Amino acid sequence: MTVFALKGGCVSLGGREVLHDVSVRIEAGEFVAVLGANGSGKTTLVRTLVGLVPLTRGSLEIFGTPLADFRGWPRLGYVPQRLSVGGGVPSTVREVVTSGRISRTSRLRRMGRDDRAAVDHALEDVGLADRAGDAVATLSGGQQQRVLIARALAGEPEVLVLDEPTAGVDADSQDTLAGALGHLSSAGGSVVLVAHELGPLADLIGRAVVLRDGRVISDGPPPSPEGHHADPGHVHVHPHETTGPTRRSVLEPPTFG
Amino acid sequence: MSLLEFDFMQRALVAALLVGLTAPAIGTFLVQRRLALMGDGIGHIALTGVALGFLLGTAPVLTAIVVAVLGAVTIELIREKGRTSGDVALALLFYGGIAGGVLLIGLSPGGSSTTLVGYLFGSLSSVRPEDLFVIGGLSVAILGVVVVFGREMYAVCMDEEVARVSGLPVRFLNLLVAVTAALTVTVAMRVVGLLLVSALMVVPVATAQQLTRSFRATLWGACLLGMLASVGGLVLAFYADVAPGASTVVLALGGFLVAAGVGALARRTT
Numbered sequence: 001m002t003v004f005a006l007k008g009g010c011v012s013l014g015g016r017e018v019l020h021d022v023s024v025r026i027e028a029g030e031f032v033a034v035l036g037a038n039g040s041g042k043t044t045l046v047r048t049l050v051g052l053v054p055l056t057r058g059s060l061e062i063f064g065t066p067l068a069d070f071r072g073w074p075r076l077g078y079v080p081q082r083l084s085v086g087g088g089v090p091s092t093v094r095e096v097v098t099s100g101r102i103s104r105t106s107r108l109r110r111m112g113r114d115d116r117a118a119v120d121h122a123l124e125d126v127g128l129a130d131r132a133g134d135a136v137a138t139l140s141g142g143q144q145q146r147v148l149i150a151r152a153l154a155g156e157p158e159v160l161v162l163d164e165p166t167a168g169v170d171a172d173s174q175d176t177l178a179g180a181l182g183h184l185s186s187a188g189g190s191v192v193l194v195a196h197e198l199g200p201l202a203d204l205i206g207r208a209v210v211l212r213d214g215r216v217i218s219d220g221p222p223p224s225p226e227g228h229h230a231d232p233g234h235v236h237v238h239p240h241e242t243t244g245p246t247r248r249s250v251l252e253p254p255t256f257g
Numbered sequence: 258m259s260l261l262e263f264d265f266m267q268r269a270l271v272a273a274l275l276v277g278l279t280a281p282a283i284g285t286f287l288v289q290r291r292l293a294l295m296g297d298g299i300g301h302i303a304l305t306g307v308a309l310g311f312l313l314g315t316a317p318v319l320t321a322i323v324v325a326v327l328g329a330v331t332i333e334l335i336r337e338k339g340r341t342s343g344d345v346a347l348a349l350l351f352y353g354g355i356a357g358g359v360l361l362i363g364l365s366p367g368g369s370s371t372t373l374v375g376y377l378f379g380s381l382s383s384v385r386p387e388d389l390f391v392i393g394g395l396s397v398a399i400l401g402v403v404v405v406f407g408r409e410m411y412a413v414c415m416d417e418e419v420a421r422v423s424g425l426p427v428r429f430l431n432l433l434v435a436v437t438a439a440l441t442v443t444v445a446m447r448v449v450g451l452l453l454v455s456a457l458m459v460v461p462v463a464t465a466q467q468l469t470r471s472f473r474a475t476l477w478g479a480c481l482l483g484m485l486a487s488v489g490g491l492v493l494a495f496y497a498d499v500a501p502g503a504s505t506v507v508l509a510l511g512g513f514l515v516a517a518g519v520g521a522l523a524r525r526t527t
Contacts, residue, residue: 050422051421051422052418052421052422071424073422073423073424074423074424076422077422078418078419078422079419080416080418080419082416085415086415086416087289087290087291087414087415087472088288088289088290088291088293089285089288089289089462089466089472089475090466090469090470090471090472090475091415091471091472092470092471092472095411095471095472095473096415099408099411099412099415100419100423102408102409102412102420102423102425103423103424103425105408107405107406107409108405133470134470135470135471151419152419155423
């Protein structure tokens with residue numbers, strides 16, 4: 001089953017085209033990293049996949065349904081890039097995570113036992129069960145990032161799309177995050193994430209889509225690091241100047257050491 | 258002399274209780290969305306509606322409802338565009354609302370800007386029996402919206418993009434919050450006045466969150482504090498012979514200072 005099928009996708013933001021003719025197919029069960037330098041269009045690509053940014057040309061199907069007709073939103077989980085959990089009013093960790101369950105509940109039906117169990121499970125998955133009653137603003141940045149991921153997990157999505165989940169996150173939180181995504185993946189779920197540094201996620205990734213200047217320049221198995229690039233948490237992306245259909249390694253061979 | 262001996266005070270107290278309950282209820286969602294001043298903007302616009310009622314010879318509360326709802330929808334649509342000019346567009350709407358109100362009241366027979374003072378700052382004697390039905394009906398509608406749509410509104414007010422990917426009807430919910438806020442403004446205008454409506458939507462929320470950790474507790478706490486402030490303000494206004502809007506808001510602000518002090522102490526000791 002194909003989760004996302006983007007064909008010839010072009011996207012313009014503020015009158016400037018930032019994605020040019022991008023085609024990506026992501027199958028169920030895949031664990032895909034979207035890599036690239038700042039401004040390469042990574043975030044725009046994942047925002048396009050979840051329907052937040054309209055295509056100016058091309059087509060997008062989600063679970064085989066054209067975006068305009070797609071209604072299976074509960075099957076999707078999305079974790080935007082946020083510095084903190086937003087809002088001008090205090091919320092407990094549990095309240096934020098529970099709000100992620102909303103796609104699975106209906107307007108007049110209160111939370112049932114299944115819903116509460118899903119919220120509990122999501123909190124445990126990110127290691128925050130003991131902080132459920134705390135105000136989310138009292139948590140560290142890494143912990144707040146985990147709250148955002150638990151919010152998406154509470155909806156029990158088949159595919160999870162994350163925008164830079166590891167940015168500015170401490171090592172402990174990165175490990176917890178890798179564990180939670182590993183669980184989802186081994187249960188058959190798909191994961192698409194934008195990353196700058198893969199860190200402990202590197203082992204989970206089965207495929208890397210590399211963008212440069214709004215074009216896919218490489219799509220295939222993640223490069224196996226060598227030399228000092230093999231250090232944990234050390235993943236460099238050095239896209240080549242040339243673009244084209246040839247599949248190239250995204251890692252330059254180490255020039256020393 | 259008991260203040261309950263007066264029919265107008267009985268009506269004003271019922272209205273104050275309803276306002277104290279509903280204004281912070283919807284205000285909590287506005288604060289969550291960081292739109293604390295939206296009530297202010299709607300209040301300014303509603304003044305044009307009040308004056309229009311005088312000009313047309315119909316009940317000002319009805320024209321105020323229509324104009325406030327239209328204004329709130331306009332504000333929301335401008336906000337949705339997300340342009341930087343939205344800020345200025347909002348300011349233009351606010352000034353237009355005040356100026357339009359004063360202009361229309363000047364044109365209406367026998368009207369002058371002093372006619373509007375009771376609507377700007379609230380007035381004890383202005384709650385007529387038929388107003389009470391409108392206020393009661395609107396209050397039920399506002400609380401109904403919060404009860405039925407509260408969870409969805411919470412999700413949208415916290416993170417609009419995630420709500421969109423969850424498949425929530427984001428635009429509908431945003432408009433619902435805006436329209437509900439507009440209804441609240443018209444409910445509250447008799448008791449606290451259009452210029453101070455927003456204070457009753459925001460100050461009890463700010464007070465409650467000094468002492469709370471959860472959204473739910475903030476919402477309920479704000480409603481309780483709102484009712485205390487509006488009823489207390491009304492009683493104060495009766496005995497001190499001042500505009501009830503002023504006494505209500507001063508009480509609410511006093512409550513905020515106390516809560517901020519207690520909250521700071523509590524955080525220091527834990």
